[in-house]
Amino acid sequence: MTETVDRPMVRFEGVTKRYGSLTVLDSLNLDIGRGEKVAIIGPSGSGKTTVLRMLMTLERIDGGVIWVDGEPMTHMQKNGKLVPAEAKHLRRVRSKIGMVFQHFNLFPHMTALGNCIEAPMTVLGLPRREAEERAADLLNLVGLGEKKGHYPAQLSGGQQQRVAIARALAMRPKIMLFDEVTSALDPELCGEVLQVIRKLGSEHDLTMLMVTHQMGFAKEFADRVCFFYQGKICEQGEPRELFTAPKNERTQQFLRAVLEAV
Amino acid sequence: MGIPSLAAMLATALIAIAVLAASGDNAIFMPGLLEGAWLTVRIAVVGCGLAVITATAAALCRLYGPAPLRWLAVTYVEFFRGTSALVQLFWLFFVLPDFGIFMEPFTVAVLGLGLNVGAYGAEVVRGGIQGVQRGQWEATTALNMTRWQALRRIILPQAFVAMIPPWGNLFIELLKSTALVSLITMSDLTFKARTLNDFSMQTIPIFTLALLMYLVLSLTITIGMRWLERKSLRGMVRGRGR
Numbered sequence: 446m447t448e449t450v451d452r453p454m455v456r457f458e459g460v461t462k463r464y465g466s467l468t469v470l471d472s473l474n475l476d477i478g479r480g481e482k483v484a485i486i487g488p489s490g491s492g493k494t495t496v497l498r499m500l501m502t503l504e505r506i507d508g509g510v511i512w513v514d515g516e517p518m519t520h521m522q523k524n525g526k527l528v529p530a531e532a533k534h535l536r537r538v539r540s541k542i543g544m545v546f547q548h549f550n551l552f553p554h555m556t557a558l559g560n561c562i563e564a565p566m567t568v569l570g571l572p573r574r575e576a577e578e579r580a581a582d583l584l585n586l587v588g589l590g591e592k593k594g595h596y597p598a599q600l601s602g603g604q605q606q607r608v609a610i611a612r613a614l615a616m617r618p619k620i621m622l623f624d625e626v627t628s629a630l631d632p633e634l635c636g637e638v639l640q641v642i643r644k645l646g647s648e649h650d651l652t653m654l655m656v657t658h659q660m661g662f663a664k665e666f667a668d669r670v671c672f673f674y675q676g677k678i679c680e681q682g683e684p685r686e687l688f689t690a691p692k693n694e695r696t697q698q699f700l701r702a703v704l705e706a707v
Numbered sequence: 708m709g710i711p712s713l714a715a716m717l718a719t720a721l722i723a724i725a726v727l728a729a730s731g732d733n734a735i736f737m738p739g740l741l742e743g744a745w746l747t748v749r750i751a752v753v754g755c756g757l758a759v760i761t762a763t764a765a766a767l768c769r770l771y772g773p774a775p776l777r778w779l780a781v782t783y784v785e786f787f788r789g790t791s792a793l794v795q796l797f798w799l800f801f802v803l804p805d806f807g808i809f810m811e812p813f814t815v816a817v818l819g820l821g822l823n824v825g826a827y828g829a830e831v832v833r834g835g836i837q838g839v840q841r842g843q844w845e846a847t848t849a850l851n852m853t854r855w856q857a858l859r860r861i862i863l864p865q866a867f868v869a870m871i872p873p874w875g876n877l878f879i880e881l882l883k884s885t886a887l888v889s890l891i892t893m894s895d896l897t898f899k900a901r902t903l904n905d906f907s908m909q910t911i912p913i914f915t916l917a918l919l920m921y922l923v924l925s926l927t928i929t930i931g932m933r934w935l936e937r938k939s940l941r942g943m944v945r946g947r948g949r
Binding site: 501502503536539540542543544546548550551552553554563564567568596598612613616 | 840856864
């Protein structure tokens with residue numbers, strides 16, 4: 446591994462995922478560069494969320510290798526061969542990745558601040574003071590400095606999702622995954638969440654991978670858009686190109702249907 | 708029913724005991740009955756503690772343990788749930804000495820009742836843990852927590868809230884089962900009531916007082932559990948705040 450500079454931040458190499466006889470992802474090859482912002486779009490059931498879940502190790506893969514930051518995550522090198530990763534290896538590589546979920550998944554028994562200091566303290570071993578400072582900064586960043594003592598049930602959906610973003614950032618990941626983060630929100634609350642993501646994209650050196658139904662946001666924010674269809678990348682390219690002049694017939698159909706709905 | 712009305716019921720029971728004890732010569736039964744009640748309380752408290760510990764251990768073994776532990780947990784639950792608590796006590800008290808194992812009656816009582824109720828409790832704990840939304844586990848993975856960290860800090864505290872009402876039931880069950888220990892030579896509330904009755908033949912006041920004392924104890928448990936539930940729900944609104 447000599448190509449340290451150009452090596453992609455994330456590489457899917459022939460990754461396959463099956464549920465029983467159903468192949469959700471079929472030998473996926475995808476490289477994501479350092480600091481690149483990639484939007485994944487596609488009809489439901491096309492495997493787009495599975496891509497993020499596999500990268501977060503929430504799903505086992507049935508074939509292929511996922512590389513993160515130049516080393517295999519799902520596997521490890523032993524005697525020059527790739528073998529399935531042990532838990533310890535998995536945890537070390539996974540520490541570079543953070544994820545925000547469609548349904549927030551905040552810890553309901555902890556305040557906004559509690560949610561953000563929990564993992565830094567238990568996993569990273571930060572002292573409470575330091576973890577609280579870090580969390581307070583991040584809650585300010587997402588515009589919720591005033592709400593740090595609130596429990597999730599006392600916050601709106603948009604606020605909860607912003608806490609979830611702060612919680613993920615508190616672990617200082619290099620890669621952030623956003624899984625339909627606005628899909629569970631009322632339309633008027635999407636803006637505040639997207640605004641935070643926009644800010645992260647411009648101010649931080651994060652690699653971002655997002656599954657989204659917000660075509661407008663994908664177009665404006667992403668460096669690259671991948672259109673998934675039936676477990677494969679059907680078409681990918683710069684957003685302006687893909688949205689205005691899609692080459693593939695499936696992409697055209699999908700975009701037509703989505704834009705009609707708006 | 709809320710805590711205030713339960714407290715009112717508790718107060719009524721206490722007043723009834725006082726009135727009954729003050730009428731006629733009933734006062735002479737009180738020291739004996741209270742002594743018995745105190746033993747009942749001690750057995751119940753230690754038994755409940757043991758039940759919670761064994762239930763949690765059995766549930767965790769069953770859910771996350773390696774195969775031998777899982778098998779052991781299932782056997783424990785099915786055995787203690789599927790046999791009579793009284794026979795379990797007899798067995799510990801009368802059979803174990805034949806194998807050279809002698810235990811104090813108090814130890815036998817606590818062990819027998821604690822393990823019996825713990826077997827039911829194991830299913831309560833298991834249900835509580837499995838009732839926590841999957842998304843919570845996924846969040847702990849995304850935050851790179853170990854399974855044990857996730858259980859201890861995230862899953863169990865949430866499962867705990869759901870477990871409180873069924874545990875309240877089990878604690879009351881255990882309290883009432885302590886009456887069985889009168890059959891292994893222990894002078895608990897039931898035993899005292901029976902002996903006082905044998906001497907005095909004052910059946911009505913003695914057994915009414917004993918009944919009211921059990922009621923006072925179980926109402927105390929109910930109120931305590933209600934309070935615990937309300938306290939641990941603070942900030943969390945059930946069904947929301949995924």
